[in-house]
Amino acid sequence: MRNYISIDIGGTAIKYGIITENAEILLKDKMDTEAYKGGTEILNKVIRIVEKYFFEYEPIGICISTAGMVDTEKGEIFYSGPTIPRYAGIKFKEELEKKFSIPCEVENDVNCAGLAENISGVAIGSKITLCLTIGTGIGGCILIDKKIFHGFSNSACEIGYMHMFDSDFQTLGASSILTKKVAERKQESEETWSGYNIFEEAKKGDNICISAIDEMVEILGRGIANICYVINPEVVVLGGGIMAQDTYLRPKIEKAIKKYLLPIVFQKTRLEFAKHQNDAGMLGAFYNFRSKH
Template identity: 80%
Template sequence: MKSYVSIDIGGTAIKYGVIAEDGTILIKDKMDTEAYKGGPEILNKVFRIVENYLEKYKLVGICISTAGMVDTEKGEIFYSAPLIPRYTGTKFKEELERRFSIPCEVENDVNCAGLAERISGAATDSKVTLCLTIGTGIGGCILIDRNIFHGFSNSACEVGYMHMFDSDFQTLGATSILTKKVAVRKQDSEEIWDGYHIFEEAKKGDDICITAIDEMVEIIGVGIANICYVINPEVVVLGGGIMAQDIYLKPKIEKAMKKYLLPSIAERTRLEFAKHKNDAGMLGAFYNFKNKH
């Protein structure tokens, strides 16, 4: 049976596993990224993952989803935030194909998440899809049918840098900002106020938590509306850890979207929450490989 190793490299964790030809995840695991060690050590971790699976599986493809801006033709990182030092210039495709003689494809992690939702998740059959992941920062992906829109220089939909209110989208609307706001207003440590704790307290009626969430929702609504005016998506899919609070957040974000979108657009723009959650990157990397082969 043909098998594919799929590796999703994030700033905190590397999720990885083996996927069958039909898209079934056969086995999966994760390890700490240890981003502070830099790009060369991450590449070594990827080498070890592939080597371990080669002992048990007949691998015909190496599928990589990764943080950072990716040159998808070369399969390398051409820009990375300081979170992962010496990551810019990492040549995954070249290094892995030379070492293992197995085809490798590399794609940005948010693009992979969007592709997974479009093919087998929350946005199946959508003609134009916008996927946003909201976490430490905010990332975006545009899909036309099943194809990722990369733009001229592989930098399309870097919406986190979009200017808003004398700042930018991710500086105002990311989950990390929510936790900082609550901690400051309560004069507590940020370690105490993770996203889960904030939402649990909001559901119990905590005014500070409710207000901070509502402020985040307002920013997300403005950001989504601005993007919708440009690309007019059929479906907006929201992912990221905080989006596990879909029941609490969905009506609030829909209300914010309606506030900032013209009625004729709002009524034809559907909001969904990601279904694949932690498997989205791995699945999207696999789908990306299959699309190219």
């Protein structure tokens, strides 16, 4: 059985483990990203992860999913927001292949999540898939016939930066904005609130929490509808921690999308909530590697 090391680098945590050639996750673990230390320290963490498993599992490839804009041919980061300072220019593929003498492939984390859902998740068989992850920001991915659409310069579907109401999509619609709004309106510390707490209170009838969620959903509905007019996806997949609230959010998001989409388009657009959740990045990184080797 051939094994692969798969690593998913996010702004908060690095999730990693061993995946078999049959896409079975043998083991997994995670560590804090400590993003404030910058890109070089993240590269060092990745090297230590590979060293940890290298001799025991004899991997034949290193699969990386990461935040930031990725040059997939070079396997390096060419742009990253302020969440991970000094990340642009980190050459994962070059450094890891030189050190371990096995191939390495690198892809954007949202692209990996979308690929995982398209191959073994809720979008199996979909010809055109739009995947969004709603978290600290909003990321997007387009897949056409199970292939990631990268655009001309590897920056396709950076939908979080779409301009909306003198702001942008992720500043208005990300789940991180939810906690800020509730804390401000309740005049409490932001640390006392999480997405989970907000939804629990909303289910009990807390009007401030309900209002904040509805405002977020309205922004998501408008943004998703606008993207659907451009690419006409068969399936829209929503991921990110907040989307674990499937039962509560589904009717609200469907209603918001329906408000902005022509009925003929809405009727032919399926909404799904991601299946793989925390494993999506690792699985997608593996699928990406396998597609190239």
